[in-house]
Amino acid sequence: MKRIKQLPIWIIALWMTMTVTNLAWAADTQKPTPKGYLRVKKPRQFIHYPVSFTPTEISVKWNPATDDVTPQNKLRYRVLWKRSPDGAWKSSHSGKNYLVNTTSYTIKGLEPNTEYIVRVGVLDEADNGAWYDEKTVKTKQVADTQAPQPGCSGKVTIGTVTSNSATVSWCAATDDVTPSNQLEYFASLLVNKVFVTGGVPRSKNITSYTLTGLSPNTEYEMRLFVYDQVDNNVGYEFVKFTTKPAGIAVTGVTLSPASLTLIQGKTGQLKATVAPATATDQTVTWSSNNTAVATVNTHGTVKAVAPGTAVITVKTNDGNKTATATVTVEEILIGKIIIKVSSVTLNRNSVTINGDYEEVQLTATVAPSDATDKSLTWTSDDPQIASVDGKGLVKIHRRGKARITATSNDGSLRYDVCDFDVISTVGNQTVDGLRVYAADGALYLTLPQAETVHIYNVEGSLVKTLTLSAGDHVQPLPSGVYLVRVGDRVTKIVVK
Numbered sequence: 001m002k003r004i005k006q007l008p009i010w011i012i013a014l015w016m017t018m019t020v021t022n023l024a025w026a027a028d029t030q031k032p033t034p035k036g037y038l039r040v041k042k043p044r045q046f047i048h049y050p051v052s053f054t055p056t057e058i059s060v061k062w063n064p065a066t067d068d069v070t071p072q073n074k075l076r077y078r079v080l081w082k083r084s085p086d087g088a089w090k091s092s093h094s095g096k097n098y099l100v101n102t103t104s105y106t107i108k109g110l111e112p113n114t115e116y117i118v119r120v121g122v123l124d125e126a127d128n129g130a131w132y133d134e135k136t137v138k139t140k141q142v143a144d145t146q147a148p149q150p151g152c153s154g155k156v157t158i159g160t161v162t163s164n165s166a167t168v169s170w171c172a173a174t175d176d177v178t179p180s181n182q183l184e185y186f187a188s189l190l191v192n193k194v195f196v197t198g199g200v201p202r203s204k205n206i207t208s209y210t211l212t213g214l215s216p217n218t219e220y221e222m223r224l225f226v227y228d229q230v231d232n233n234v235g236y237e238f239v240k241f242t243t244k245p246a247g248i249a250v251t252g253v254t255l256s257p258a259s260l261t262l263i264q265g266k267t268g269q270l271k272a273t274v275a276p277a278t279a280t281d282q283t284v285t286w287s288s289n290n291t292a293v294a295t296v297n298t299h300g301t302v303k304a305v306a307p308g309t310a311v312i313t314v315k316t317n318d319g320n321k322t323a324t325a326t327v328t329v330e331e332i333l334i335g336k337i338i339i340k341v342s343s344v345t346l347n348r349n350s351v352t353i354n355g356d357y358e359e360v361q362l363t364a365t366v367a368p369s370d371a372t373d374k375s376l377t378w379t380s381d382d383p384q385i386a387s388v389d390g391k392g393l394v395k396i397h398r399r400g401k402a403r404i405t406a407t408s409n410d411g412s413l414r415y416d417v418c419d420f421d422v423i424s425t426v427g428n429q430t431v432d433g434l435r436v437y438a439a440d441g442a443l444y445l446t447l448p449q450a451e452t453v454h455i456y457n458v459e460g461s462l463v464k465t466l467t468l469s470a471g472d473h474v475q476p477l478p479s480g481v482y483l484v485r486v487g488d489r490v491t492k493i494v495v496k
Contacts, residue, residue: 016150028069028126033124035063037120037132038103040172052139054110061104062132070124071472073101077122082113084136099121113141113177134415138380141177147234148175148183148226155237156224159208163216163244163469168200169208170224170236173192178228181205187224191215200224216246247280250316253416257414260312260342262294262304264331266368268342272314272323281318288312294327304329341408343367346416347412353396355424355483355490362418373410377410380404386420394418396425436484443484454485 021380038061040047040302049061060079064072076098079397082089092105099105110116116139120132151171151214157165173183187200189211199222200209214220224236260268274282293308307329315322345365353360366374378388383399394404399422407415435446445453445468453466458481466475477495484491 006237007251007274021293024376028124028128030068031128031130032065032070032075032119032122032124034065034122034130034132035285037062037135048092048116050107050137052110052137055140055142056108056110058107058110058116058118058137058139059104060118060120064103065122065130067124067128067154070423072254074125075122075235076124077102077105077120079105079118079120081118083111084117087116104194110139112139114139144175144177144230144232146176147232148173148178148228150226150234156239157220158239158241161241161243163246164214165210166211166214166220166241166243167208167210168222168239172207173234175224175228182229184227185224185397186227187222190221190458191218192223196220202227214243216242216243227304241386244400247277247318248276250279250281250318250321251275253284253314253316253321253323255312255314255325257325257343259326259328260302261328261330261340261412262302262342263337263339264307264329266304266339266342267366268302268304268327269345270296270302270314270325271311272300274316274321274377281316283317285315286316287314287315287453288327293329302327307331323420337372339368339370339372340367340372340412341366341410341414342412344406344408344414344416346406346418348418349416350419351394351421351424353425355485355492358396358425359421360394360396361388362388362394362404362406363415364392366408366414371410373408375409375410376406378404385422394420396420396422398425399423424485424488433491434486436486436489436491436493438477438482438495441476441479441495443482443495445473445475445484445495446484446487447473449488456483456485457481458483 029034037049039049047283050058052058058081065075065197066072067075071155078098079092081091092099116137117134118137119134121129123129150173155170157169159169168178172180174180175183182204184198184202184204184396185206186202189196189198189227198211198213219240220448221238223238226236254272254273258272262268264456272284273282284479286298288294288296288299288310290308290310291305294310294312295303295305296312300314310328310488313322313323347363351360364376366376378390378392380386380388382400382402382404385398386396386402386404388394388396388404392406402420404418405415422433426476434448437444443455447468447470449470451468453468454462455464463482482493486491
């Protein structure tokens with residue numbers, strides 16, 4: 001029997017090792033286990049990789065993965081990245097090239113101030129692969145040393161200016177780094193070169209602002225500045241504006257008449273009087289509390305809609321002062337329709353007589369125009385000063401004050417008044433022994449007592465002053481028209 005040659009023991013051991021190893025590779029189906037990204041402790045902070053230290057680079061560092069078969073130093077790595085959120089993936093290596101026994105990589109050539117998604121893949125020797133977590137990293141900004149550029153060449157526009165406010169506007173600035181909507185604007189105010197309270201507070205993404213709390217009738221100077229995110233700044237142009245003088249405030253408002261009765265479908269007029277008459281803002285707003293009964297327009301015209309009662313309110317736009325009037329709407333009667341007077345309006349509400357008129361004709365307008373009874377009663381509260389006839393003709397008698405009233409006769413009691421202030425009268429008439437007249441080219445006077453007489457021409461210039469005793473006097477005058485004043489009495493004469 002032939003004897004088999006015995007192999008050296010080391011060859012047998014090597015063969016057994018290789019056989020076991022090959023069997024192990026054949027059985028390797030487990031993925032490597034990633035161990036996360038590197039975290040480095042620094043004074044007062046931790047650095048969590050991946051991280052960007054420059055505007056164009058991201059540094060990626062990770063802890064070595066582990067595998068059940070492949071040694072750590074045999075594991076292969078590849079770094080991938082893309083622009084967030086939907087850029088194309090790029091890789092640190094391609095084909096069969098990998099990072100081996102290396103746990104860091106620097107991604108270069110990136111865009112500043114941009115977010116990227118980064119991930120790391122690991123393969124064992126059996127090509128089983130696993131991924132480290134995806135991380136989003138934003139690259140650093142480029143160092144910003146340039147100030148923003150003002151829009152519209154730095155022009156600032158002054159808009160509406162009141163006694164205590166002003167509106168300013170400008171064009172948006174631009175910057176080489178900071179987005180336009182992140183630029184901030186700020187402005188200060190000066191009066192006589194001294195900074196004062198107010199201005200535009202530092203604010204983002206604005207191109208107009210209303211300055212408030214200003215002083216009336218004051219000249220202000222303003223300079224607007226724009227800031228980027230690292231406080232580089234530049235100024236717009238200097239602008240000046242002057243606030244308006246303070247206005248006269250409204251103290252109250254009244255309505256006339258205080259009540260109004262209308263037939264359904266008709267209209268009536270209310271009149272609002274704002275006090276004082278010199279108030280800066282005389283505007284008012286009208287409203288009805290029951291528009292189903294009566295409506296009112298912006299001019300105070302009331303329209304009767306349906307039977308019932310409504311309250312009309314007028315409110316001043318300055319001070320919110322109010323007054324009200326009650327409107328009663330009556331239904332249309334079948335048969336004879338009686339339309340009552342809703343208002344009486346005189347053509348004048350005040351007259352001053354200073355030796356220029358002997359009589360004044362007043363006229364009244366009765367509303368509505370189709371009122372059943374449009375007749376009026378005219379009265380004077382002092383007929384000795386000024387009397388009135390049934391047609392509104394007022395005659396002046398002597399100095400003083402009198403009120404003329406025109407009142408409706410249909411029971412609606414609508415009325416209007418005109419106040420007369422008689423400073424002096426005109427006329428050739430004898431009062432208490434005084435007589436003034438012209439004859440034969442001269443002025444004749446009969447004075448019951450010593451008087452100083454002033455003679456004026458029709459232009460109002462003083463022609464002569466006479467100091468006369470009681471009795472009769474004659475004063476020759478050139479032909480013309482004169483006004484002769486004796487005490488409170490003025491007489492118009494014509495010398496021929």
